[in-house]
Amino acid sequence: MLRLAELTHYNKGHLSKVENGRKPMSMELAQVCDQVLGTRGALTEHAYATAARSRGDRLPLAQLPAAPRHLHGRTRAMARLERLLLGRSGAPGGVPVVCVDGMPGVGKTALALRCAHAVAHRFPDGTLFANLRGDDRPLEPGDVLGSFLRALGAHPDRVPDDQQERAAMYRSLLSGRSVLVVLDNAMASAQVQPLLPGSEGCAVVVTSRQHLTGLLVSPAQATRLTLSPLALPDAVDLLRSVIGDQRADAEPTALAGVAMRCGSVPLALRIAAVWLAAHPRLSIADFNRHLTVDTGRLALLCAGDDEMQAIQGTFPEQRGRAGSRSSGCSDCRDCAGAHGGGPEPVVVAG
Numbered sequence: 230m231l232r233l234a235e236l237t238h239y240n241k242g243h244l245s246k247v248e249n250g251r252k253p254m255s256m257e258l259a260q261v262c263d264q265v266l267g268t269r270g271a272l273t274e275h276a277y278a279t280a281a282r283s284r285g286d287r288l289p290l291a292q293l294p295a296a297p298r299h300l301h302g303r304t305r306a307m308a309r310l311e312r313l314l315l316g317r318s319g320a321p322g323g324v325p326v327v328c329v330d331g332m333p334g335v336g337k338t339a340l341a342l343r344c345a346h347a348v349a350h351r352f353p354d355g356t357l358f359a360n361l362r363g364d365d366r367p368l369e370p371g372d373v374l375g376s377f378l379r380a381l382g383a384h385p386d387r388v389p390d391d392q393q394e395r396a397a398m399y400r401s402l403l404s405g406r407s408v409l410v411v412l413d414n415a416m417a418s419a420q421v422q423p424l425l426p427g428s429e430g431c432a433v434v435v436t437s438r439q440h441l442t443g444l445l446v447s448p449a450q451a452t453r454l455t456l457s458p459l460a461l462p463d464a465v466d467l468l469r470s471v472i473g474d475q476r477a478d479a480e481p482t483a484l485a486g487v488a489m490r491c492g493s494v495p496l497a498l499r500i501a502a503v504w505l506a507a508h509p510r511l512s513i514a515d516f517n518r519h520l521t522v523d524t525g526r527l528a529l530l531c532a533g534d535d536e537m538q539a540i541q542g543t544f545p546e547q548r549g550r551a552g553s554r555s556s557g558c559s560d561c562r563d564c565a566g567a568h569g570g571g572p573e574p575v576v577v578a579g
Contacts, residue, residue: 236265253279255430256351256407260315273351290355290380290408296342299470301495302463303340306456310344313452314409314432315351325432326425326449328441331456333364334496337436338413340456345411345434352432354406359424363416363437370423374399377424392423400427407431418443425449458493461485467495471502476513483513490520 230248234241239258246252254262259276263269300307313327329337349356357380359373371392378388378395381402389395407430415421415437421444425433435441435451444451459467465488469477477484487505491497505516 233262233265237261253405255405255428256353257429276353290357292358292380293345293349293356293411294342294358296346297339300336300339300343301467301470302459303336303343303456306340306454307344307347310340310434310454311348313454314344314348314434323429324426324449326444326451327432327434327454328444328451329434329436329454329456330438330440332458332494333438334494335456335458336495337438337456339495341411341413341434341436345409349409352407352409352430354408356409356411358411358413360413361415361420363414363420363439367416367420370420371395373424378402396423399424403431404428405430409434412436415439415441417441418447422447422449459495459498461488461493464488464491464493464495464498467498468502468505471499472505472513476505476509480513483517486517487513487520490517 230241230244233239234244237244237258239261243252247254247258254272254276256273256276259272263272266272310327310329314325316325329341331337345356345358357377359368359376361368361373369392374392374395375388377399379385381399383398383402389398403426405428408426410424410426410431410433412421412424412433412435415435417439418441421435421441433449433451435444440453441451445453458464465477465481465485468484468488487501488498491501501516501520505511505513508516
């Protein structure tokens with residue numbers, strides 16, 4: 230037992246309680262023991278089955294929104310995020326926290342959700358999710374805690390008014406549970422810190438447009454994963470997946486030009502691809518020429534949808550060029566005619 234305590238960095242007394250059945254084996258401890266004992270995941274599977282039985286008929290925590298079916302060019306980022314969330318924390322009570330940051334529209338939420346769904350089975354007590362709305366009207370941590378506490382089974386009448394008391398109750402309810410927490414679109418470290426669990430077996434992934442330095446230097450010692458725009462081949466593949474091989478193969482050079490003018494930003498690429506697919510008689514070359522501006526970069530057209538606002542600021546050189554057409558475009562045919570009957574580009578500026 231002493232040797233196992235040394236190898237796993239767990240207290241001998243804690244291990245003894247687990248061995249004698251007085252304390253359940255956490256998922257994190259099971260993973261560590263599988264690693265040091267060479268048991269090939271047997272203990273992890275046992276811990277998962279035990280936790281599943283203990284849940285009984287309780288309403289499961291399953292708050293994750295749907296994830297995208299395809300992620301172009303994110304294989305390495307996906308693998309790294311999975312490793313970070315499932316890796317050893319290094320000490321009892323350690324909670325893996327990963328901050329995924331990057332420019333608007335680069336695919337932070339898509340990556341976080343796809344990875345969260347992929348590893349959710351490793352967190353048998355469920356998943357919590359909150360959009361912290363860091364780009365609009367940021368949610369107060371206390372409000373998010375109230376929602377999480379109710380989801381964890383706390384009676385509304387027992388939820389404290391004080392934020393610190395809510396955070397303490399939140400950590401207490403997570404004690405002994407294995408829960409994955411996804412915090413999307415954070416504005417600042419202070420918004421996230423009260424929402425971090427304090428129990429081994431849990432993990433957190435945070436997405437933000439900001440570099441959350443406060444989390445990187447906090448006791449939680451978060452790890453930063455920064456997403457960049459896609460490589461050009463991956464950007465072209467994304468366009469191809471929407472408009473089809475036949476059309477893409479007919480104009481490969483023009484298609485690459487569209488990808489470059491979208492800055493290889495996934496959201497901008499997808500909006501461009503959807504627009505192209507909706508106008509099958511328009512050549513990609515003509516579409517590309519309509520995207521051309523003096524500085525050579527712009528973020529798309531027909532910006533009436535709320536989703537378009539997510540890529541504002543991606544192309545700072547376009548700041549101030551957006552006109553009244555940058556919002557409220559209700560019919561793509563209204564954009565025709567300005568350039569020989571084709572679509573008139575609308576700059577989405579930051």
